[in-house]
Amino acid sequence: MQTREDIYHILSDALVELFELDPTSISLQSNLYQDLEIxxxxxxxxxxxxxxxxxxxxxxxxxxxxxxxxxxxxxxxRLVNPAA
Structure with a gap:
């Protein structure tokens, strides 16, 4: 079972790796389209x-x-923990 924190770290690492984003620009509140320009x-x-x-x-x-x-x-x- 993955926690939300685990997922956040995986996602944050992916955003840095895939899109060369500055890790300090990524937070839970970051808008993907406006803040991170995805x-x-x-x-x-x-x-x-x-x-x-x-x-x-x-x-x-x-x-x-x-x-x-x-x-x-x-x-x-929700995807990886359907019972949650």
Whole structure:
């Protein structure tokens, strides 16, 4: 079972690795599109990375409502911990 904190660290590392972001610019409140300048193509890359890390796929429809890093953490948490 992964905690929200575990997921946040994996996601933060992925954002740094995939998009060369400054780790200090990433927080739970960071808006993916405005603060981190993630575009729709980047979002697809991020979804693919999450799938490779978790072995589970987040539906693109579920990702449409995601705006912040915390939204992604919550979506992944629900995906990997369906009983939670």
């Amino acid at each position: 575009d729709s193509i980047d979002a697809i890359d991020l979804l693919d990375h999450i799938k490779r890390q978790t072995g589970k796929k987040i539906a693109a429809e579920d990702f449409k409502s995601v705006r912040t890093v915390n939204d992604v953490v919550e979506a992944v948490f």
